[in-house]
Structure formats: structure tokens, C-alpha cells
Amino acid sequence: METTPRLFVISGPSGAGKGTIVARIRELMPNLALTVSATTRKPRDGEVDGESYYFLSDKAFSEKVVQDAFLEWAHVHGHCYGTLKSEVERHINTGRSVIFEIDPQGAFNVKAIYPDAVLIFIMPPSLQVLKERLEHRGSEDEQSLALRLHNAAQEMQLAPRYSFTIVNDNLDKAVAKLQSIIQMCETRERN
Secondary structure (H helix, E strand, O other): OEEOOOEEEEEOOOOOOHHHHHHHHHHHOOOOEEOOOEEOOOOOOOOOEOOOEEEOOHHHHHHHHHOOOEEEEEEEOOEEEEEEHHHHHHHHOOOOOEEEEOOHHHHHHHHHHOOOOEEEEEEOOOHHHHHHHHHHHOOOOHHHHHHHHHHHHHHHOOHHHOOEEEEOOOHHHHHHHHHHHHHHHHEEOOO
């Protein structure tokens, strides 16, 4: 058996646990490359520019859009987010699979450019659990929380368009399922 580098696109509503699952999977699969997205939102506590995100001004982000520097980008929750083409190319050229953590609009854009990309949707157990997770995070005001919950309900309706759906009701099980999907998709029999 040999492995073939693939693009794995992880989406799901804010608070579904995407970041935690991706962080755990990268500990288990250190050769799996993670692209660092660019955003116009302000950093949260503990986030580091160039590691968590590339934090750009609205003007700098717009300039990159004009330069066609993004594989995908979208306006989400009042801010712009995007995946730099250079981030993807850097990893693919070394033969490493790449994992993206992006919104559904971006996921479908990636799939249009890379038809072999594997789309994986992280689903919360329920909207109520999602609301509790977002409230516990403490980073949302009432208006932002309402917007994220509204967007979450819409995003969850897109799950059937993904290759796989993982319900994150148990972190260890969700991570194990993602690892299994990645290994299955990377592995192919030699001809």
C-alpha cells in the first residue's frame, strides 16, 4: 500500500469543535499539513499571527483578492476569511496531504478547483449543545451569538453535500472517525 496526498476540507458551524478535532488529528498524524487561513477579524486571546491565522487589515485582504492570491475566500460572520494558494502549494509540492478548516462556501470552492478533495462536515449533537458551547467560549456578545446560531442552522443543512459527516458528541470518537476517514482516503493499492 502507498499513500496519495489528498486535500481534506473540514467544515461545520462555529462551536462544533472543528479546531479542537483538527488539533488532535494533527497530533496523531503529524505529517498532515494544516493551511493557515487569512482573516480580517481581530485575534482572540492566545491566537498568534502566522500560526492561528494571518491577521490582515481589510485593505491588505482586498489587495490579495485583487492579486488572485486566494484559493478560496468568503465573507463570514462580518469578517473575511481565505486560504492562500501559496499555503496549499507549499504543502502539496512536498507530497503531504493538507487539511483545511473552512466554511462551506470555501469548501465548495475548493472542491470545484480540486475535485478529489474530501469534504468532511463536523456536526454538533444539536443546536442547543452548540449554543451552550458558544456561550461557554465567552467570545461572543448577544448579537454575535445570535448570528452564529442562525448561520449554524443554515450550514447544517449543507451537510448532505459533504463526503462524510461526523457528529461531535464525543471528542475521542470524533477524532478516531476523522483519522479513519483520512487513512482510508489516503491509502490506495499499488497497481
